[in-house]
Amino acid sequence: MVIIMKKQASSEDINHIKVKIEKLGCKVHTSEGESCIILGVVGDTSSIDTGIFEVEESVDKVMRVQSPYKRASRAFHPSDTVINLGTTSIGGNNLTVIAGPCAVENETQLLTIASAVKKSGATILRGGAFKPRTSPYSFQGLKEEGLKLLKKAKDLTGLPVVTEVMSIDQIEVTSKYVDMIQIGARNMQNFELLKAVGKTDMPVLLKRGLSATIEEFLMAAEYIMASGNEKVILCERGIRTYETYTRNTLDISAVLAVKKLSHLPIIVDPSHASGRWWMVEPLSKAAVAVGADGIAVEVHNDPANALSDGEQSIKPEKFTAMMHSLSDLAKIQNKTLKVD
Amino acid sequence: MVIIMKKQASSEDINHIKVKIEKLGCKVHTSEGESCIILGVVGDTSSIDTGIFEVEESVDKVMRVQSPYKRASRAFHPSDTVINLGTTSIGGNNLTVIAGPCAVENETQLLTIASAVKKSGATILRGGAFKPRTSPYSFQGLKEEGLKLLKKAKDLTGLPVVTEVMSIDQIEVTSKYVDMIQIGARNMQNFELLKAVGKTDMPVLLKRGLSATIEEFLMAAEYIMASGNEKVILCERGIRTYETYTRNTLDISAVLAVKKLSHLPIIVDPSHASGRWWMVEPLSKAAVAVGADGIAVEVHNDPANALSDGEQSIKPEKFTAMMHSLSDLAKIQNKTLKVD
Amino acid sequence: MVIIMKKQASSEDINHIKVKIEKLGCKVHTSEGESCIILGVVGDTSSIDTGIFEVEESVDKVMRVQSPYKRASRAFHPSDTVINLGTTSIGGNNLTVIAGPCAVENETQLLTIASAVKKSGATILRGGAFKPRTSPYSFQGLKEEGLKLLKKAKDLTGLPVVTEVMSIDQIEVTSKYVDMIQIGARNMQNFELLKAVGKTDMPVLLKRGLSATIEEFLMAAEYIMASGNEKVILCERGIRTYETYTRNTLDISAVLAVKKLSHLPIIVDPSHASGRWWMVEPLSKAAVAVGADGIAVEVHNDPANALSDGEQSIKPEKFTAMMHSLSDLAKIQNKTLKVD
Amino acid sequence: MVIIMKKQASSEDINHIKVKIEKLGCKVHTSEGESCIILGVVGDTSSIDTGIFEVEESVDKVMRVQSPYKRASRAFHPSDTVINLGTTSIGGNNLTVIAGPCAVENETQLLTIASAVKKSGATILRGGAFKPRTSPYSFQGLKEEGLKLLKKAKDLTGLPVVTEVMSIDQIEVTSKYVDMIQIGARNMQNFELLKAVGKTDMPVLLKRGLSATIEEFLMAAEYIMASGNEKVILCERGIRTYETYTRNTLDISAVLAVKKLSHLPIIVDPSHASGRWWMVEPLSKAAVAVGADGIAVEVHNDPANALSDGEQSIKPEKFTAMMHSLSDLAKIQNKTLKVD
Structure with missing residues (x-):
């Protein structure tokens, strides 16, 4: 100082x-x-x-000279952290592909999408049971019913599952059904929630807040780690800027900054970053090319009738094509991604 | 549409x-x-x-043509809302002055400040018992112990009290001791918390999120109102921009926009907006001149040893001087503010 | 350092x-x-x-510890700078009111507005002869013809006149007709233009760039001063942020920051900051309350048919009413403003 | 509308x-x-x-429904524009690599760098003769002397040359020595300069303004095109946001937006976007992966003693290694890039 x-x-x-x-x-x-x-x-x-x-x-x-975080800092932990999650690992040479619908809507929808993304090489299934929506009048998620369906999809495909929790009382029930807990962008500085997931031993996917600096992002990770849980995966999902053509502005350089400052894995979410389905594939390629540990994308079998975020979801066939492109890129980047 | x-x-x-x-x-x-x-x-x-x-x-x-909010909209409720709070009212011709320390630290500190601000004409006492801090290593508040001290300060001064809650489980205990609940900027889109305070009948002071648009701000109010609680007071406290000289950028025009779009009262927090104690008085004057329903300012008897936000707190004697300036201004603005 | x-x-x-x-x-x-x-x-x-x-x-x-500017710095020049401009002065206890149309359109329009704002107490007349427009297909100004009309308005009313120059070759002709040169927000870092106006001895009204930091703003002033011209008046006119309800976000705190860091006078332009005519009066009041040395507002006798910026221009009768409000405020602020 | x-x-x-x-x-x-x-x-x-x-x-x-630009719009010109520049072309299947020092400093420096980047596969040489600097006390460029050196470097290597002009009077002398004119970010809305380069027949490299929206960026191109010059190449170079870890925030999605809305080629400048030399290679790869038509990077043989932007310049040996990575990537992207 x-x-x-x-x-x-x-x-x-x-x-x-x-x-x-x-x-x-x-x-x-x-x-x-x-x-x-x-x-x-x-x-x-x-x-x-x-x-x-x-x-x-x-x-x-x-x-300030010294960073205000310790456990999340590369200075205190020089080598990359790799986090195991059932059949897969996040970080190191693994290229993680999290895919699935924005919201769990019903059994057919979820199982159809889960099977499709599994077949194309996704390594983790995503799907929202508790949904943070800007409007109180929008669909708020199936709640425990949705969690049960996620468990069913996991049993069917063998894919580990990640889903978001929005409050402390949702943690216990959620941890019965899924493998990784997501903290959404709007809750990145919900400190009580961070402390609570920090007391579990589940991997946590922490999304960057809409206007969080990289330092605040790492401080949020530090909150979880200081409570005892070191299994934090970071996710860059676009920040709020004056540009309105895209839903947010993907801060691709943040991947490099985080890799420099921290040992934690970082993935990119091009669906929320852009808010436009036709940008998902090229932005996913950019994420892999820049050195991210993976991507998280929204896939829906019927985007036009999705209950949430249809405009930024890609169809399963588009997802398959994208996985082939990413596979070529992964080879150049010395990352492991198995696509049939 | x-x-x-x-x-x-x-x-x-x-x-x-x-x-x-x-x-x-x-x-x-x-x-x-x-x-x-x-x-x-x-x-x-x-x-x-x-x-x-x-x-x-x-x-x-x-x-979109129509606003996505209804209960918060002036179109559906043309006249200004006035909210009663014990001995005072917020909105209409009243100029509300919320004052007190960032955090409740101990009995002497709180009672000293409470008496001082009461004497100078503050209408509501503020003080944090649960503190949202960027770092997990910073002081996190006295919790229920702090709430009890706030009740003591209320009994001593007669001032109604507002304090922040950061999670659902803090609402019940908090409502036993205080008169108004604050939702902080970082929780403006903590939708579960919004719904929960919406189920109480306590007035809610809702702070604008760091990167919330005016529409999102009103949608957050709508969440509370849609759950049954119409007593929402909005607070502009600065937004995040590229400018770093001030902690945030006070969006003074937002007061005018909110008054146009909504019937809810709106106050301004110059302490958090600027992060600099010497800006608090002139920004408070600007807030009154632009037509805000009041201000919320941090006052501390010993800023240099404050456990939180000392750099943006003013001393009681400075507060007294400011209240005299505001009193002159209130007359021109046809607002009621009693200063001895 | x-x-x-x-x-x-x-x-x-x-x-x-x-x-x-x-x-x-x-x-x-x-x-x-x-x-x-x-x-x-x-x-x-x-x-x-x-x-x-x-x-x-x-x-x-x-x-960096030391500021990168010197001539503009209060550290090197502790007392406030006051700049004389014909019948008026800018800075010190003077409250400057620059008023007039966005663009000079024709003789009748300009003389009508000039007489009206003079009558209501404006101290300087504004009007654009060279117009920076986002679209090449929009009205680009009357050029020298417009300058001649500004001179005529000056002769009629006795008010000193300010107008914008957009390139070096416009400086010479402009300085024949007007009293103060304006550098627009989009040219705040047009360094060749800054150097060129720095070689004249005319007062320069320098508008803050859309995304200029306060330091860059003062560095732009430094460019002019380093070329030999110390007569610089700064103008805060709103910055670009994520909020789109207003055209820009008025950074009212910047007035305080500039006053702290520099000895140069600073005024506020609420018309460009908000882009909405009904915000001009309350924002002008906020500017005076915060301690600005003046305001610059767009006034038009027929906004609905203005060739530029009609939506943010106020009518002469509205301007008169506003001047009465400002006059009351000026008294509290110990500023001089003469309104009949 | x-x-x-x-x-x-x-x-x-x-x-x-x-x-x-x-x-x-x-x-x-x-x-x-x-x-x-x-x-x-x-x-x-x-x-x-x-x-x-x-x-x-x-x-x-x-x-607004219809875009306010026409000549720059893909709606009016559906196929991609390809612009010839001496021995190379920009757009279509070509991957353009513009490389060279920030500023031309002296003959040895420029010719050393020019030969090195030519050898590694650069297609265009860059170098500044007129330098826009935030401080009036920083090195302002060698001016015509620098242009002569650029011509010498062109004669030596056969590479076409691009350099920035900052005012109208620099256009004529510059066009005698170089092949393409650059309009810098700070002059993107210097409309008089845009009109002036629009009257030449030289290709123009137009950099996006620090806080320009994509629409304003295309409107600036429209200014040049409306004056008669259709040879415009766009350059995304980072935008100003609240994040300060990087000099600017590279808006990688803007490449996709521009490709959708316009037929003009667009390249990416990772040096200015990040301000950090160690980010240049991975961001260049991201730019190619997302589908940009090329990159512009700063290369310096002795960054520690560079007169400008040393911290974001890479050394020639680093540039060579990067070109090999890009070459592998170009193959996957079906772009042409010849690297020995």
Whole structure:
């Protein structure tokens, strides 16, 4: 941490700040110039709130050097994390393909889609039972009924299953039926929910918030990890910007930033990022080319009658074609993806 | 709702869309031009998901005309809503001043600040017992212990009290001690929490999400109202933009937009919007001048040792001076604010 | 400037950086911690490009302490700058009101509006002769013909006149007719144009770019000042964000930030910020309440037939009413504004 | 164009709007519902300013159906445009690789880099002679001296050359030495400059503005084309968002949007998009995978001593390795890229 004192700070002011630093168990070095005095704070500053210095009248600004997260940081865990999930693994050389409908609608719909994506090489099945919807008047999901159908689809195809939970009381019932829990973008900073999934031992797929910085994204992972659960998979799903042609703006560079800063696997969701089904294949290719550990895509057998997100879902036959393209790309990238 | 068909859409395609519209209980009028066909959909389209048309290959784009919210809309409720809260009211000609510390830290701190803000004319006391913090290593609040202190401060000063809840299980205990529940910016789209506070009869102070559009903000209010609770007060607290000099960017125009679109009261939080204590007074004045129903500000007797948000808190003496400025302004604006 | 070395940087690496710093005429102090080494660079770093250190493999990050601007900085010029403009002055205790049509359309239109705004207390007349339009098919302005009409309006009303230039070759002809040159938001980083107006001795009204940070805004002012012209007036006119209800998002806090960082006057343009005529009056009041040195508003006698920006122009009678509100507010703010 | 009338609009109001529409040579169809009246405007609305309807009190909102650009639109020119440039072509099956230093610094630097990138398969040489810099105190380019060196590099390598112009008076001298003119991001809406390059017959590389929407980007191309020059190549170079880890946020989806809406070629600049040299290779691969027509990258033989943008420049040996990766990818994408 670096603290810049104001030009007019007295030696008393400086001393006051130094005492405050030392009380926190850190040491301080001073660089005095003509126009400012720089205090270099060394020691473990990761859990110090910069605000306690910013509030002082004699301080000009405070800049963090060390990242505020530890367990999620590559500095503390240099090698890539690989997370096992039933028949598959996420991270390392594996190319993960999560596919399935936005929402579980009924048995026929889910089993049809599940069989199709399994056949084309998907490694994990997705499907929403609890649905976060902008409008209270939209379809809110089948709830436990949907979870049971996901279990049925898992038994039929052998694919591990991921589904979203939206509140603490949904965790217990959900964990009876599925293999991985998803925290949605709108709940990325629902800290009570993060702590609660952190107390389970289920892998957690954590989606980036609509306006979360990369640092906040990793801090959300840190919340889960600090509660005891190290099995976190990150998902870049587009951020909110001024551009409205796409539903969100896919921040493809975030994959590289996360890989640099953290050891956790990161996948890309081109369906939510773009909101347009015809962008899903090329954006999936871009995700693999940039080095993501996988993708999560929405597949629906009848998008025009889907109860949610039809406009960004691709049909099973389109999914099959895409998997063949990705397979060629995976070879160049030295990633493992089995497509028949 | 307006649906623009692609140039090459066949009459069969158009008919297919028309049938889909009519099944939803709406009517359709067609405008045929050389380069496109426009379908004007009339009837109650507020709860129709535009995605079900966007997904169709023959459709170019879909534009919503009617707002997707009803209970929160001024169209359905033309006059301003005024919400009673113990000794005070929010909305109408009242200028609401919510003041208090970011977090409840201990009895002396809270009672000192509560007495001071009461004396200077604040109408509602604020203080956090459950604290949403970016880092899992930061102070997380005193929880029920903090709620008890808030009740004590209320008994001492007579001021109604507002505090934040972060999860469903905190609602019951919180409602025993305070008068109004706050939903924080990071939970603005925590839909399960919105539904849960919607089932209580307590007034709800709903803060705008960091990257929420005005429409999404009103939809979040709609969630609460659709669950049965009409007592919603909105709070503009700055949005996330590319500018980093301030913690967030105060969207002062949003006050005007909300007043146009909705009948609900809206206040402004300059402390979180700016993240800088020296901006709080002038931004509060701007909020009153633009026509907001009030402000919410953080006040601390010892900001340099505050456990949270010290850098954006003002001291009681600064608060007193600000209240005098606001009082002059309130007169010009025909708002009621009593300052001794 | 502060340079953070990577954990694994060798003493040779550190020495290499130190030599590079000293060659630039600065001195360096080292703070060595367990997880990083901090180099505090002292001396005049305002014109050093941080990139020359960021490029080094041994460097983790570089943070600027000193602002990269000098002439525009309050640190180098503590008291407020006041700029004289014919019969009026901008800055200090003066409340500047720039009013007039978006575009000069014809003699009757301009003289009608000019007389009306003069009568209601405007201090400067605005009107576009060269118009920056998003579409090449929109009205592009009357050019020199428009400048002549502006001169006529000036002669009639006695008001000083401001108009925009869009390229270097328009400066000479423009300066024959008007008193102040405007640089539009889209040209805020048209550096050749900034240098060219910097070589004149005319006051320059510099509008903030659509996505310019406050630092870039002040750097643009610095360009003009470094070329020899210190008479720069800044104008906050809304920034681009994800919110689309308003044309731009008025960054009202930027007024406070600029006042803190710079000695230059700053005014607010609520017409372009909101794009909605009914927001102009309340936003103007907010601007005055926050402490801006003035406002710039679009006034048109027949908005429905305006050739440009009719939707954000107010009628002369609305302008008169607004001036009365502002007059009351000016008194509280200790600003001078004469309204009959 | 669709015009939504307010609920309370009278038949007189509607008639007034209809007359206004018909005067512009368009026809109108009316859809009357209980809560609103929709006017569908058919005919050529591409050059109509929506503001002239938005300004009317009886109008609720106006939505554009037809794009406001024509020459740049795929609707008016369905097949992909291919632009010839000396020994190479841009668009179609060609994968364009523009490489070279940010700024031309001296003969040795430029010729060293030019030979290196030519050897590794670059198809066009870049290098700045006129440099847009945020600070007036930074290196501003060698100007005509730099242009002469670019011509020398062209003669040596046979590569066509692109360089940026920042003002109208630089166009003539520049066109004597180079093959393609670049309009930088900060000048994307410098309309006078767009018109001026539109009057030449040189290919123009138009970079997207920092906060330009895709529609504004295509409108800027339209400005050039409307002035007579159809040879426009678009370049996505990152947009400004709230995320600060990267210099800008690469909007990779914009490539797909532009390909859908326009027939013009589009390339990607990963150097400016990320501002980090170690992101250049993976982002280049993502650009090719998503379907871009090429890339533009900064290459420098000594980034640590570069006069500009060293931190985002890659060394020639890194460039060579990248070209081999891209070559493998090009094969899968059915694009032509010759690498020895």
